[in-house]
Amino acid sequence: MRPPLPPLETRAERFDLSVGTAAEFLRSAWPELRDVRFEVGAMPPASDDSGIPRWTVLPDERRIILYRLPIERLSHLHRNDELHRRMMVEGCVFRAAAEYLGRDPWDLGPDRFHF
Numbered sequence: 245m246r247p248p249l250p251p252l253e254t255r256a257e258r259f260d261l262s263v264g265t266a267a268e269f270l271r272s273a274w275p276e277l278r279d280v281r282f283e284v285g286a287m288p289p290a291s292d293d294s295g296i297p298r299w300t301v302l303p304d305e306r307r308i309i310l311y312r313l314p315i316e317r318l319s320h321l322h323r324n325d326e327l328h329r330r331m332m333v334e335g336c337v338f339r340a341a342a343e344y345l346g347r348d349p350w351d352l353g354p355d356r357f358h359f
Contacts, residue, residue: 255316258329259312259315262330262334262337263282264282266333266334266337266338267282270338270341270352273352274345274352277341277344277345279306280306280307280344281306281307281308282308282310282337283307283308283309283310284309284310284311285310285311286312286313287311287313287314288300288311296314297311297314298315298319299315299336299340299343301340301343301344303344308340310333315332315333316333319332319336335349338352
């Protein structure tokens with residue numbers, strides 16, 4: 245008998261899960277985001293004046309596209325572990341949603357985070 249093996253999980257699957265859970269939280273908290281599609285792309289089509297974008301916000305199409313490779317590879321983590329990678333991805337989702345709404349990312353959390 246072989247030992248039980250952990251389920252196969254790729255970085256792309258973990259990224260998709262992090263984006264999905266953060267997007268669902270934001271949709272439940274902000275009615276303006278309920279019909280917005282959060283999509284995952286590998287790379288942006290081109291760089292812009294400020295470098296390689298981590299996300300694209302398309303308000304007319306009600307879409308937010310997060311780019312997995314720039315977020316994963318170009319973000320600097322002070323601790324490279326699963327928790328901090330997930331927090332970094334969720335932070336990008338919050339910042340992209342805040343850009344879509346024209347708000348500060350800190351405004352998107354529930355009231356208990358306001359001190």
